[in-house]
Amino acid sequence: MNTLTDVVVIGGGQAGLAAGYHLRRRKLDFVILDAQSSAGGAWQHTWDSLHLFSPAGFSSLPGRLMPAQPGQEYPDAAHVVDYLSDYEQRYSLPVHRPITVRAVRRDGPRLRLETDAGRWSARAVISATGTWWRPFLPAVPGREVFAGRQLHTTGYRRPSDFAGQHVIVVGGGNSGAQIAADLATSKDVGLTWVTQRPPRFLADDIDGRALFDAATARRRALDEGLTDTGGVASLGDIVAVPPVRAARDAGLLKAQPMFTALTEGGVQWADGTRAQADAVIWCTGFRPALSHLAPLGLRGERGHIATQGTRAVDEPRLHLLGYGDWTGPASATLIGVGRPARDAVADIAAMVTG
Incomplete structure (x- = not known):
């Protein structure tokens, strides 16, 4: 045909x-x-x-x-x-x-x-x-030796899939924060949230309406040869939607710095500190x-x-x-x-x- x-x-x-x-x-x-x-x-x-x-x-x-x-x-x-x-x-x-x-x-x-x-x-x-x-997975040493489960944002569905496990969520964007909040509020799941830099939450009153306005203003400025306004990135990385806000305010969203390698049983930081993990969720874009x-x-x-x-x-x-x-x-x-x-x-x- x-x-x-x-x-x-x-x-x-x-x-x-x-x-x-x-x-x-x-x-x-x-x-x-x-x-x-x-x-x-x-x-x-x-x-x-x-x-x-x-x-x-x-x-x-x-x-x-x-x-x-x-x-x-x-x-x-x-x-x-x-x-x-x-x-x-x-x-x-x-x-x-x-x-x-x-x-x-x-x-x-x-x-x-x-x-x-x-x-x-x-x-x-x-x-x-x-x-x-087309999910992106970073080239982190040890990914091939980690014995637990690895999945991307695209593979995550619900906390009950990880009952009785310790999960490491990687990523300081909206997906990482939302999935970390989802898991953090489950009594049956242990959580470690790691981010490349300290999490940047947008003001609580900012939602998609303001983000669209910021993106539009940036494009207009660039098209007119004016100074780059920074767009959405200038406001922060994470929209404080109600579940994220609740987990944050309850002290459940405390991010750790990015680890340097995966081990057979978990992850390891540059100073030699280790954490056990049954699963890693890559919220990496x-x-x-x-x-x-x-x-x-x-x-x-x-x-x-x-x-x-x-x-x-x-x-x-x-x-x-x-x-x-x-x-x-x-x-x-x-x-x-x-x-x-x-x-x-x-x-x-x-x-x-x-």
Whole structure:
């Protein structure tokens, strides 16, 4: 099968759906290819206690406000999955799943997509695969000798999975703090939280609304050649969502400095101090999931694809959406992806109809 269309969107999570909304409004011929078997993107694979940083009204995709979740100021991940599923259906977005895009190649005036369900040929491609599928693990000595369980943020679900065990959580960002708080409040789990630098909690009254404003202000300043405001990083690293705030205020979130190596039975610090551990959870971030774009040869020396806005500089038929500030202020968030999605589709529409 070799299907022709104007635009192919790779990824059916929040970024892909935002792109689909604007493509539908422009009345372009398009499809969304999603590797997942059901709607909801990465939100359907998160840990049980995860909640948004912002109220529902400030966590919406273009065209459709997220309804409030009864009894919750900050909706949980299951509510987000329901919202994304409803969003797909409301706008009749042509999502095909499960289909994995293995490669995108140049094919004369078009781009050819090779998948596990045939080929698509498009005049433009929007890559919206996110980062969840490419977890980053640091090269720490001893990882191969540690006898316990090692998992990344992507593999964590609930404290009961570690009942009777001592767990070391690595990472001073939001995921590390939230998972550490989740485990710290369980009476059946021992916890050591380690961070590269002392944890930097944002002020308790700051949530996703302020973070979006900070990211937008930074992008505006950079675009206008003004002094870098520092954006979100200038405010801190950890949003004090209610569970994190409660654990912190109870004295349960006391971080230790980063260890220097893993041992067979735990971890060891530079001064020789050791701690026993049954499991290590690496909350150490992600990298963009872009292996499908490798045949285009767009990566620079540090593996970064140069972009102008969302458009790839060396392949103007390709747009990258939802990978963070790299492709638009706060574009890895529900509320932040709408504007870069609109701009990407406007650029594509001009090319396709021009």
